[in-house]
Amino acid sequence: MAFDKMELNEIEVWDGNFAAAQALRQVQVDVVSAYPITPSTPIVEGYAKFLADGYVEGEFMMVESEHAAMSGCIGASAAGGRVATATSSQGFALMVETLYQASGMRLPIILNVVNRALAAPLNVNGDHSDMYLGRDSGWIQFDAYNPQQAYDLNFIAFKVAEDHEVRLPAMVHQDGFMTSHTAQGVKTLSDDEAYGFVGEFKPMNDMLDLENPVTHGVQTEEDWHFEHKARQHHDLMTKVFPKIEEAFDAFEKLTGRKYNIVEEYMTDDAEVAVVALGTSVETAVEVAKEMREQEGIKAGVIGIRVFRPWPFEYIAEAIKGIKALGALDRSSPNGAMGALYNELAGILVNSDEKAVLTNYIYGLGGRDLTKAHLKEIFKELKANADAGKPTTELQQFIGVRGPKLAYL
Amino acid sequence: MSEMKKIKNLKEFSTSADRFEGANLLCPGCAHSIIVREVLNATNDDLILSASTGCLEVCTAVYPYTSWDASWIHIGFENGSTAVAGAEAMHKALKRKGRLKQPDKEPKFVSFAGDGASYDIGFQWISGCMERGHNMMHVVLDNEVYANTGGQRSSATPIGASATTSPAGRVSYGEKKNKKDMVAIMAAHGIPYSAQVAPNKWKDMVKKIQHGLEVEGPVFINAMSPCTTEWKFDPKDTMMISDLATDSLVFPLYEIIDGHKLNITYRPKNVIPVEEYLAAQGRFKHLFKDEYKHLIKEWQERVDKNWEMLQRREEAGV
Numbered sequence: 221m222a223f224d225k226m227e228l229n230e231i232e233v234w235d236g237n238f239a240a241a242q243a244l245r246q247v248q249v250d251v252v253s254a255y256p257i258t259p260s261t262p263i264v265e266g267y268a269k270f271l272a273d274g275y276v277e278g279e280f281m282m283v284e285s286e287h288a289a290m291s292g293c294i295g296a297s298a299a300g301g302r303v304a305t306a307t308s309s310q311g312f313a314l315m316v317e318t319l320y321q322a323s324g325m326r327l328p329i330i331l332n333v334v335n336r337a338l339a340a341p342l343n344v345n346g347d348h349s350d351m352y353l354g355r356d357s358g359w360i361q362f363d364a365y366n367p368q369q370a371y372d373l374n375f376i377a378f379k380v381a382e383d384h385e386v387r388l389p390a391m392v393h394q395d396g397f398m399t400s401h402t403a404q405g406v407k408t409l410s411d412d413e414a415y416g417f418v419g420e421f422k423p424m425n426d427m428l429d430l431e432n433p434v435t436h437g438v439q440t441e442e443d444w445h446f447e448h449k450a451r452q453h454h455d456l457m458t459k460v461f462p463k464i465e466e467a468f469d470a471f472e473k474l475t476g477r478k479y480n481i482v483e484e485y486m487t488d489d490a491e492v493a494v495v496a497l498g499t500s501v502e503t504a505v506e507v508a509k510e511m512r513e514q515e516g517i518k519a520g521v522i523g524i525r526v527f528r529p530w531p532f533e534y535i536a537e538a539i540k541g542i543k544a545l546g547a548l549d550r551s552s553p554n555g556a557m558g559a560l561y562n563e564l565a566g567i568l569v570n571s572d573e574k575a576v577l578t579n580y581i582y583g584l585g586g587r588d589l590t591k592a593h594l595k596e597i598f599k600e601l602k603a604n605a606d607a608g609k610p611t612t613e614l615q616q617f618i619g620v621r622g623p624k625l626a627y628l
Numbered sequence: 629m630s631e632m633k634k635i636k637n638l639k640e641f642s643t644s645a646d647r648f649e650g651a652n653l654l655c656p657g658c659a660h661s662i663i664v665r666e667v668l669n670a671t672n673d674d675l676i677l678s679a680s681t682g683c684l685e686v687c688t689a690v691y692p693y694t695s696w697d698a699s700w701i702h703i704g705f706e707n708g709s710t711a712v713a714g715a716e717a718m719h720k721a722l723k724r725k726g727r728l729k730q731p732d733k734e735p736k737f738v739s740f741a742g743d744g745a746s747y748d749i750g751f752q753w754i755s756g757c758m759e760r761g762h763n764m765m766h767v768v769l770d771n772e773v774y775a776n777t778g779g780q781r782s783s784a785t786p787i788g789a790s791a792t793t794s795p796a797g798r799v800s801y802g803e804k805k806n807k808k809d810m811v812a813i814m815a816a817h818g819i820p821y822s823a824q825v826a827p828n829k830w831k832d833m834v835k836k837i838q839h840g841l842e843v844e845g846p847v848f849i850n851a852m853s854p855c856t857t858e859w860k861f862d863p864k865d866t867m868m869i870s871d872l873a874t875d876s877l878v879f880p881l882y883e884i885i886d887g888h889k890l891n892i893t894y895r896p897k898n899v900i901p902v903e904e905y906l907a908a909q910g911r912f913k914h915l916f917k918d919e920y921k922h923l924i925k926e927w928q929e930r931v932d933k934n935w936e937m938l939q940r941r942e943e944a945g946v
Contacts, residue, residue, distance in 0.1 A: 222724070250721040253714055277725055279717040283710065284756035291707035291753065295714025298701050299676070301722055321703050427699035427715055428722065430674045430730045435694040437702035444691050 223248075223277045228408040236370040236399035239406050240306065240332045240392065241266025243374035245276045246414035249330075250301035250421070253281040253292030255311060258344045259396040260334035263306035286311035290318035290329075297327040298436045300426025302378070304329065308396060309336035312350040316357065322389045323358030323452065325437055328381035329389040330374065331359070335498065336396040337585040345586020346396030348497060348550040351527065352559050358452055360390035360460055361527040365501045367404045370394040372477060375409070378418045379467045386455065386463050387424065393527070397586065398499040409475065417474055456529040464526060482534040483523035486512070487542065490520025492601035495535075495560055496548040497524050500582075500589050504548075507594040515595075517602045524560075536567050543605035544576045546597050550583040557615055557628075576604040582618040593618050633672045635834055644669050649695040653687035657856040657863025659870065660684050660769050662827045664740065667767060667851075670837040673736045674698070676715050680708030680741035680750055683776045684769060706750040712739040713762040736841045737764040743784035744774045747810050758817040758846045765840050765847040768810065771855035779858045783808040787930075788923050789911045791858070796914040801923060806930070814848035815884040822848040823883035823893075828870035832881055832893050839883075852879045860910025872905040877935045882942075890941040902928045 226245070234242065240263045244252065254264035270276040281292045286307050297303040307315060312333060322329050335351050337343040354361060362377055364370040370392065377390040394400055409417070425434045440448055461481060468479045485505045487493055494504050501523035508519035522538050524531070539545060545568075549558025556562070561579035568577060580597055583589045597618070603611040613626035635641045647668045654661045660683055668675065675698040679685040685702045688695035701711045716737045722728050739757075741750055746768040754766055773791055774780040781791035786807045790796035794803040815822045820843045825833040833851075840847035854869040856862070861869055873879040874894060881894035903924050906912040915923050 250725070251714065251717045253717070277721070279721040281714065281717050281760065283760070284752055288707065288710045288753050288756055291703055291710035292714035292717065294703050294707075295678070295701060295711035295716075296718040297714075298711070299715035299718035299722075301718045301727070303718075317704060318707070325703075426729075427676050427701060428719055428728065428735070430699075430733055430735055433697055433699045435689050435696055435700050438689040438691040438694070439686050439702075440691045448691075 223274055225411040226275050228410065230408065231405045232408055233403050234367055234371070234406045235401050235403045236364065236367040236394040237262035237334065237401065238266055239367040239371035240374055240394070241270070242408075243371050243414070244304050245270045246409065246411050247302065247375065247378050247418045248276055248415060249278055249304045251279045251281065251293070251296035251303050252305055253283055253289050253296060253303070254305045255283055255286045255289040255307070257286065257308050257311035259336060259346075259400045260306040260308040260311075260332060262400070263332050263334070286314040287318060290315045290322060293329045294318060294322050294325065294327055297322070297329050298325065298426070299428045300423035302382070302421040304332070306332035306334065308334045309338055309350050313338060313353060316353065319354060319357040319359060321437070324448070326387040326452070327389060328387055330377050330381060331389065331391045332374070333391045333393045334396050334400045335393055343585040344396070346398050346498075347584050347586065349552065351393050351497070352551045354391060355528055355559065358388065358456070359528060360388055360456075362390060362392045363497050363525055363527055364392060364394040364399060365499055365523065366399055367402065368406045370399060371406050372471065372475070372479070375414060375417050376464070376467045376471060376479070380460065380463045382418075382421060383463050384422065384424055385459055388452070388455065388460070393498070395498040407475070407477070413474060417471065460529050461531070479525060481526045481531045482538050483525050484538050485521040485523070487520035487522060487538055489518055490542050491518040491605050492544045492546075492598060493520035493522055493539070493542050494546040494548050494594070494597060494601070495522040495524065495564060497527065497560070498550065500548060500550065503589060503591065504594055507591050507598065510591075511595065511598045515599070517598055519598045530563055532567055535564070536571060539567070539573055539575055542573070542575050544578075544601040546601050547577065547579045549579060549581050552584055553581060553615070561615070576608065576610055578604060578610055578612060579615040580618050581615065587619050589619065633670060633838070638830065641669055641830065641834070647675065647697040649697065651693070652695040653690065654683060655857055655863065657866045658683070659771070659827050659853040659855070659866050662866070663767070663769055663851045663853055666827060666830055666833050667738065667837050668698070670834040671736065671841055673841060674733050676712065676735050676737045678702065678708040678712045678739040680739070680745035681705040681776070682742040682745050684740055684742070686776060705745055707753050708741050708745065709739045709750060709754045709757045709764075709766050712737045712764050713757045713760070716762045716764050737762070739764065739766045740769060741766070742775070743768055743770045743772055744782045747783045747808050754814070755817065758814055758819050758848060761845050763844060763846070765849060767849045767851055769853040770850050771853040771858065772807065773855060773858045775855050775858050784810070788915050788920070788927065790914060791911070801914060801920045811848065811850050811884065815887045817846070818887035819848060820845045820886055821883065824850045824852070824879065824881055826852045826870050826874050826879055826881060828867050829874060829881055829894055836883060836893070858911065861908060865908070869908055872900060872908055876900040876902045876905040877931050878902055878905050880935060880938055882938055888946060890938065892938055892942050902931050
């Protein structure tokens, strides 16, 4: 192959975007089909520059929209090779039609989603509206809380998605700006280690196998559509978690870095805990420690590492013994309870656990979730735990101007 | 290089389809299947194909069946062109990386789409594919209407046609807008080759398809596809209607090289009045009422003017 390897330091100072771009280079993605959008653009720019500098071999299709970007990825993936792209927010929304097509056609495309709010009003900063929009699309969704994880989870995503027993596309999420543009120390893999971990792409039903023509993207009506969708759901429910566990184990052996489908922090003896995604998990862990040290509140944090498939049983295990849970949703629920609240309620309703569950809506459009906010939340959860019932409204908005917004 | 196929006669040509099965669900008399056979039969090259959502797609790949004996992909209504462009990019990448399973073969990439999927909803995607210079061919099966959804107007629907969303009625003569000149728009991308073809002129079609597959870069083909259902004519008359279209010059056959040099490829010996073309189809029936007869005159004038324009462009030779 005609490309040069890159010598990386053991620890590089990378932001989340560059970490993801480096991962795409190291797994030698064959085709990137992409369209620029803030804050994810540097990921595909990075791939283009590596290509221009001869550090990766592949094709970069700079197309005319995100819909076309994913369409190009689908064609390229069906042709039989390793495919990735990146997007955010409005671009993600424009891709939605093709996201369902990619997963329904069982194509292992990797999409780096740098989470950003959805307009209107227009906003370039991070929240989880786009991630939530993707949750019924049939993709696997990994969530990174920092640049290191944005790097690592790309390798995991390729390994799991491309497994012939899985054959499903996967998203690697990171928070817009908070992760994507914040430079931190990132422990690297060498090019050989990284490529070796993911392995050479093994095509299946590839259009470019000219001796074995295939038909992709057929029509099915009431006679077969349900079976196809059921099979996809079945594989998401039964095959994906074992494969992720396997990949996490292999990755730990290689790097010493341990990932879990649900990340638990101080939950063993926790009386109260928040459940969160993204950068907020790290802030919450810091505050939980302070609550223990300063307030004597046995606080814990549950971080969702895999958002889809939804880790129902892992969370059921994680919440054991916890008396009050706060679901932190960083997306406007627009007339309902937040998504995490509803998912957790679904676990609790048939459980022997009797945790009081409340919902906090925070951080829309990049608004900070401060330590002070989290302290307040933990105190409220403690009051709920002591009372054995909610002492606040079920849903509260955190950090928004004007009179307090709370419902139910 | 494209592998040229020697074609002796129509019988041999029309029966040599081994990559598009007659077992499909298209209407009897539908020109789509005729055009697809003509395109596929024009070459012995390996083909990677796509179809955008539409009649061709829903009638040829209904699980667990397929009419396609070449690799084929459908994603959605607007993006069949980009699907093939993605496959073409992957081919380039794998070729360079030495990972092709049959490295000695050079497949050709062809996307099929209706006029709705090309002139309207897929316009941007096709423009992108043409502009980026993919080595691919996009073929429009132009039946001038959204046939698959039951006959709504598209921007390819001609003036005076009755479509379900621009119906002729007590106070309307149907579609009010002239057909979009898609070939000119695509040629304006500076692509190496664009052309109009019609199923009745199969030798012209074969020549153009073979040339299109041979040139490097994006190729745009607009194929007239008479629709028995929506144009409202007897299924046995598809070729007759095609003859009327090409011989009345309503659908002139020409090609544009490198985005500018225009060649007319068919000159009817006896040019037929446009009125005969219109009269043969139910979609124009209402134009023959007294109050709309002036529209037939206008139709003739428009066709004459267009033909003159094409001739002048050809003469100019620039």
